[in-house]
Amino acid sequence: MGLNRAQMKLLxxxxxxxxxxxQLSRATAGNVGVDGSQRHVVxxxxxxxxxxxxxxxxxxxxxxxxxxxxxxxxxxxxxxxxEYYAKGKGRSIYDFLKIEYSPPHRLTDYQQAITLKNxxxxxxxxxxxYGRNFRTAxxxxxxxxxxxxxxxLRVRRRA
Numbered sequence: 001m002g003l004n005r006a007q008m009k010l011l012x013x014x015x016x017x018x019x020x021x022x023q024l025s026r027a028t029a030g031n032v033g034v035d036g037s038q039r040h041v042v043x044x045x046x047x048x049x050x051x052x053x054x055x056x057x058x059x060x061x062x063x064x065x066x067x068x069x070x071x072x073x074x075x076x077x078x079x080x081x082x083e084y085y086a087k088g089k090g091r092s093i094y095d096f097l098k099i100e101y102s103p104p105h106r107l108t109d110y111q112q113a114i115t116l117k118n119x120x121x122x123x124x125x126x127x128x129x130y131g132r133n134f135r136t137a138x139x140x141x142x143x144x145x146x147x148x149x150x151x152x153l154r155v156r157r158r159a
Contacts, residue, residue: 002026002043014057015064017081020093055100059131066129072146080144084125095122099131 003011003025011021027044047053067077085091098118107115122130127144 003046003048007048011057014061015077016060016093017078020081023093052097052101056096059100060096063126063130067144076146080126080146084122087125088121091121096131 003021008021008025011024012018024046027046029044064077067080095118099115099122101115103111119131125144129144
């Protein structure tokens, strides 16, 4: 149903934030009534070994490794990911999954516009380097801007 501990550990090793992993783990699906209430809520069945999910993990792993080679540390990388979520309402971990999906049939113009919109929102914050293969010379030009101010990360503890 959700993610097991081994899958969560793999996602954390690939460079995903704990909040992203928990969002995937707690994903639900179900019917929505006319009044907006959830009638039948079930845990979402994630296809952890599907092609888009593996491509999402591979893209994040490659992006993190490329930034490490450019001299970034883990703290700066986490700030950049948190900046993506802070920039706009409605951004979620599923945006990264959407840009990795490649349908078996040709997309209509509208579907392609939606895909490009998702790609653009990710590329604006994370840099054009995210999810693409670039030569070493191009990577330096397309890297995301490093966070200028390094605020202290707040630890959230549940009571």
